[in-house]
Amino acid sequence: MTNSFEDYLNTDLFFVIGSNPTEAHPMAGAKIMSSVMSGKSKLIVADPRRIELAEKADIWLQLRPGTDIPLLNGLMHIIIKEGLHDQKFIEERTEGFEALKATVEKYTPARVSEMTGVPENLLYDAARLYATTAKAMLCYTLGITEHICGVDNVMSTANIAMLTGHLGKEGCGVNPQRGQNNVQGACDMGALPNVYSGYQAVVNPDIQAKFEKAWGVKLDNKLGLTIPDMMDAAVEGKLKAMFVLGEDPVLTDPDANHIKKALTKMDFVVAQEIFMSETAKYADVILPGASFAEKDGTFSSSERRVQRVRKAIEPIGDSRPDWWIICELAKRMGYDKMNYESPRQIWDEMASLSPIFAGINYDRIEHTGLQWPCPTVEHPGTPVLHTQSFSRGKGLFKAIEHTPPAEMPDEEYPYLLSTGRILYHYNITTRYSSALDAHRPEEAAMIHPADAATLGVCTGEKVRVTSRRGSVVTKVNVTDKVMSGMIWMSFHYKETPTNELTVNAFDPVSKTGEYKVAAVQLEKVV
Template identity: 55%
Template sequence: MTNSIEEIGDSDCIFIIGSNTTENHPVIGTYVKRAKQKGAKLIVADPRVIELANKAEVYMQMLPGTNVALLNGMMHVIIDENLQDNDFIRDRCENYHQLVDIVKDYTPERVEEITGVSADSIRKAARLYATSEKASILYAMGITQHSTGTDNVYSIANLAMLCGKLGKDGCGVNPLRGQNNVQGACDLGALPNVFTGYQPVTSAPVVEKFEKAWGVKLSDKPGLTVSEMMKSAHEGGIKALYIMGENPMVSDPDTKHVKESLEHLELLVVQDIFLTETAELADVVLPASSFAEKDGTFSNTERRVQRIRKAIPNVGNSKADWEIIVDLMNKMGYESHYNSVSEIFEEIASLTPSYAGITYERIEETGIQWPCPTQDHPGTKVLHKESFSRGKGLFKPVAFQPAVELPDDEYPIILTTGRNLYHYHTMTMTGKTEGLMNIAGENYIEINPINARKLDIESGDFVKVISRRGAVEVKALVTEIVDENVVFMPFHYAIGSVNMLTNSNALDNITKEPELKVSTVRLEKSEIKKPKRVENAS
């Protein structure tokens, strides 16, 4: 996030796109509701009528995969009506004229044809965002999990710069991370092209710095993303894979392809706290400790580095992740010894400029937001206040490109995926909680009443959902939350898994992120019968 969570509660306008905030990020959702109670205006763009859509001044029910067109349409209106922040553009941005050239063709009427959102709603949303003093954009994986995910993010940044809503309190471009330490994992180099603090592996001085610190020769070539790893394993390129705290047999697209890829490996090692669907395929399972059994730090969605503390003894033979990794390094010939997690953090700070001023003593009670370059620096609440990291902000205008898979006669319905309130990721933990399973114990598909009537389907009936990659049978939930010819399934469930249906070949050109939010399917009424209701005897 460029800004901070608490600022959301003080925003005048909040634009939520590609995020079901109250279900996926319920704590942050309370800040949105608090802002609304204080008079903030709310804009929501989502294929489903999520809870916040009913509270919005403008709700735009868009077709999945049409984010760039919608955002270009809003920018067209802002420029056409001279609502842009000309001073901010002149002083702090470049490449503005190219943006004008691209978005001039995205009239609200043309965008309505692409997105299904009315031209009037596009105009209203654009005016509301542009004229609000403190306007914040919140987004999540409804933006990034597309073959055009990078273009979607560029477009959000373009909109914020166009209106001068960066570097100011209550504003910003604020991606909401999907899990509690995703930000920290990325910060510390769990990406194929960077070391810690996003220092590129292709930079000779950076490589030299880490080689000196670690006493080894390092590659200057970027590694593979998850989707590229699976493809390589399937083709026999990768021979061994070490998976930590991840369950791709449920979370990754095209489960059949994932299973075949993992089975092609000569060695699969899984490190986790439970025997997941992925761990069941492993040659070796390393039992790791949960968050409650270890010390360390998490870096949350607002860049805040926070302490976590061991609350209970380790269960069984489990170890903290860092202890397992150090043991492996030593057994594989790299001598490495740490006496505590604080020693590891000291090394992180010494090599990572954005973390350089953070110490365990400073975050004993309250976390610090990076960048924090020195130990007398308070941390950074709002990014880009004076300038952008590259100097001037670069407009990166993009034209709309449709999703890779579009409806046709054989697969006429768009399938989109997401989460629900009751489960976390692939249910590794929540699936073992009786109360949650009583509420949401099996997978389902949301179907518009018009599509349901065509198949004579009622809520509770089983439906066969078929894509080019597979088929599953799940219960129907007939609802107007989704539009006609759009269906939704959560991805949490291993039984009736939606990722049996999704596409592993539709990837973003830059990030290689799969297009999980847009696949095409057809529906058939299942032979599985709805359980009969049994009346209590009186």
């Protein structure tokens, strides 16, 4: 996030696109809901579903799944046509405006309305409201990123924010609410194939030399594999072993059958887990990790805030903290520079090697945490990014054309499947919470009343959902919150493994899977 959650209270307009925060990020959602309810802020929602925020919105743009780029281009077309763009910001802080202008010129309201299904008058209303509200904040989540054009979608959100000067200021910004508790931190720590901690490139010889000196070993300077590439390499027999820490790709990665094939093919799989996950079942060795309540450490939230995790109880049974297990393996493989006594020591080593975290230590984050970049121990942290300049200096407009989803409904697979999270579950862990699981024990796929009538099903009855990759049975919830022709499912239930259906197609840059669009057929199960 360029801005902070506290800043949600300062904005006058939320533009929420591809995000369902009242369910997936409830405390962000609550801030939006209460701000709108009190009359402090207005709200534009762009979402194919009538999510809770859509019901509270001043303007709801019910776009067809996978048409975010035409929608945003169309809004920018109107903003430029009506002279509502921020000329001063564009001149001082950005480059590439002419190319953007030439591209969005082609996205006329009539054409965009046809592509997205959003009425023209709402396009005008939304464009004018966003452009003319001084403090306007754009929030997005996986509805933007989980497409084969996810990166282009993200850049489009940056385009419209730069076009209207809604960046680098309080109450503004482009704010992706991150999925997991520590997905920000896992990136920050270098659990990525291209960077060390603090986003330091593995291909940079100076960086490589720095880490080689600190770690006392020779390091590899070529990029590693991303998850989809790892799975492909495993299926092809090139990857022989995998170490899976606290992740369940069989249930949560797209095209689950491909993942299962990959795990079966490898010679040796180690799972470090707190539960017998669907992935752990494929392991040769399972190492029992300790939960968040049983270990010290830190998480980094969406707003780049590093906060303490504190040990409240002893590890359950004979489980051990994850860092301890990994360090123990290192020791047994003959490496002697991972002999840490505490997570604090690990943090300090990381911070000493990573300039953006250099000023953060456990003493400083005892009470409220700190938001990176925080380069020195005197630095107060950074609640708002890009106030003076962008990471690359000037913000670069990218002229972006529409990319349709990899697989769209056709005669054989006539329905569009989209997926996401529900309020009462968090990925797979909450199934082990007795109250939460009792409250929402099974999948309830959302389908439109017209489709339900065609299929002859009522709420609580079952359908078989089949894609080119797999087939699952689910109960349905008949509701007009989804559009006709669409089915919406969560991915929390191993009894209804939705990701056996999703498409094995990824954004070429980010390698993010297209969880939001797949073609399926539906039939009633008697």
